[in-house]
Amino acid sequence: MELEVRHLRALCAIADTGSLHQAARRLGVSQPSLTTQLQRIEKSMGAELFRRGRTGCLPTLLGRAVLSRARPLVDGMTALVGAAMAEAEAAREGGPRLRIGSTASRVIGGWLRGLRVRLPGTDISLRVDVSARALLGEVAAGRLDVAFVHEVEGCPLVVPDGLVQRVLLEREPQFISLSRDHPAAGRPVVDLDDLAGDRWMVDPSVDGEWDGVRRVLGAAGLDPPVLHGDYLTAASLVVLGEAVAPCQPTSGPRDDMAIRPLRGDPLAVRLLLVSRQGADTDAVYGELESAYRDAARRAEDYHRWLLRHRSPLAHTS
Template identity: 75%
Template sequence: MELEVRHLRALCAIADTGSLHKAARQLGMSQPSLTTQLRRIENALGAELFARGRTGCRPTALGRSVLTRARPLVDGMAALVTETRAEAARADGPRLRVGSTASRALPGWLRRLRARFPGTDVGLRVDVSARTLLREVAAGRLDVAFVHEVEGSPLHVPEGLEHRLLVAREPQFVSLSPAHPAAARPVVDLADLARDHWMVDPAVDGEWDGLRRVLTAAGIDPPLLHGDYHTAASLIALGEAVAPCQPTSVPREDLAVRPLRGDPLAVRLLLYARPTTPLTPLHATLAEAYREAAHRAPPYRAWLHAGGTAPPCLPGTDGGRAGRQ
């Protein structure tokens, strides 16, 4: 087996994330496929490159040596691809490469960007990891990234990036089965969910740590499930789990969305770019799209009118209380 750039990229991703699961998500492949690929690489080299344990994957001494040689090659190839694409973009017309963590404001934002910048090819990359998107912006592979930062779990932001704040504190709601007893109330107490299985995606930066802190502070130690939120929706609909969700989530016939009393879970919403990217029009169009998404979500709209603090992008009503992914 001859090592290729894709193999070296996989090794770097495993080292950067410290997890086969997170690295697979970052690379856009399944964890079993990445595990098989790593095993083949190690077999080809005749030694283990990573020590696997309950806390993740750590490079062995040989792994660190291989990574020292691999990173310049991976970075060089990435730079080559970026420069080639930039030259092609200059020849074909302007491009705007947008990155984002999941948000229901995205469709409205893309629509507004295309209207605001006619003739510009607006591309999109969605990733569960805000840190990954910020690295892509710093490397020049994305022009702008819309990310969320879990309260109490600050993001590591590469040097040289500028940002604009969209929402200083967005409350996280809970998604549960409509048949759950707590769904009969407009606001849910954490204690009402103490015996439920909570599902969280460990690949989302800070999500697991933030939820654990809040549950521990409330004196709750419920059983936890780890998985992506698409899988979570199926389990929630069956009454097998509950999960944090964005307040802009729109209830479905099989899913109820409720605010948590006291808003113990929260995130900051931020827009990052390099200094050469004009943030003002990007922020303005995103704020409009977020406002639209907020008012389309009945639970969020009710929360805002009941006294929730309006985020910066939404004009307040009733003396600053009003209308907020």
Template identity: 85%
Template structure:
């Protein structure tokens, strides 16, 4: 359905740029997505012209089948949400959104213990912008998101923010037998000859990495794909990739910090107005501490940088 919605948005707006804005994604990621769809079908669906994108004959045929499916799915989701809202109306609820994070499991476990009887739901999305829009529109109560350094997020007016960590360094995952894995800290230049894997659908991910490469004067080969695929390539020595510092140890993979921490994100908890976030934030912070302690390399980084998150409360 995500692919079909993308095709309909491109056709409706006649522009990859406008379609990307409507969908809440970056234009490069939408272009990559369209290219994948066309490669799968073996033919172009849109002609790229100076005035915009025009459906080809095949594109019009695909769109004629796609629109009823997209409309039907939209109606189904809307009806299902309405019924779910009615079911949950009799008790307290907490609707959480989150970008991918190693702390989600511990956070949910803690919340369920602290808030018995509360209906807690979770939505994980690659797009922090989409989650923030949903909090602003009332579809979510709170969202835990990461903001890539140099690629600021726009938080809808009226929402409340709490910063969990102003600057979380991004570590690098590589094969266990990679030459750089022998050192506790890796220089970016040591990875210049490697292929880097990045997921362009994650808001700010590719732009942030490209900025770091430009500042270092490097131009390594970049592969676009999801991080599940990246893991399988990394263990074979076919790629390296940024990763969260809370990533746990693996026998077939090494995770190392970069010297001077050129890659970083800011961790934010954003909530709707009037929501009492004391418990939600407190349990998030505790879950993050737990995850950091389990990742020995990151815990040492927090201690070196005198972060309060390194201390046991």
């Protein structure tokens, strides 16, 4: 069974209401239908996502891991549908519009919120894609106005002619996510050698991701088992102690997972805002920088990292 957005929306509704009955009412379906749908989802996952009892439905450890990834997808799809409807309305009315692209990032929500306040009356649409190259192509073709992308260190992006870059951060370290009971989870900084016996999970569809991880592991003389898959699956495996995975330093905090910096910051990306030549990106860049500062401040380990490296992004603008 392949999970669809409607399945993820059902899981979120069950978690939010704590009841199959209330979730079914929210979704506009019958309770037996929702119960059957949940059973099919759990069967496809091979484990329970909720424990049903007299007090209602509570997510299991795996359920919490799935929900942590499902919510941004559901919210993003809801925003995408709303943006598409707003764009169609704006096109009919001839109002201003801003078409944004981005690779996955913790700052997207704050960025969009800031832009809506700063640019009232502007129809703002969003496209999220794992491929930075695809987003750059959309900007070059005029289907997007700007794109916020990351470039994996050692795997430079080919930026099409006619596009200009603004660097948000020259070098953002990538942290490591590991289970709470991992032996290295209690340390403030993790050495690569501490992870030599672990399976690593990497999403090969993210431009440069696998090449970057392979380069760093090879340079450290490590050759661990590597699993290829999306980071939704990775999160559930990490929580259960079945794998470790690189992650953005703005991730967390999470009760069911430890997120720690790697000693020496061997994994890193460059953060870029790309637009067509001549485009006025001051407002877009300003709100992106502000959203990034907020996200960094909420991630305590990363905020300390920025302070140690005397980054201006560690401070409130």
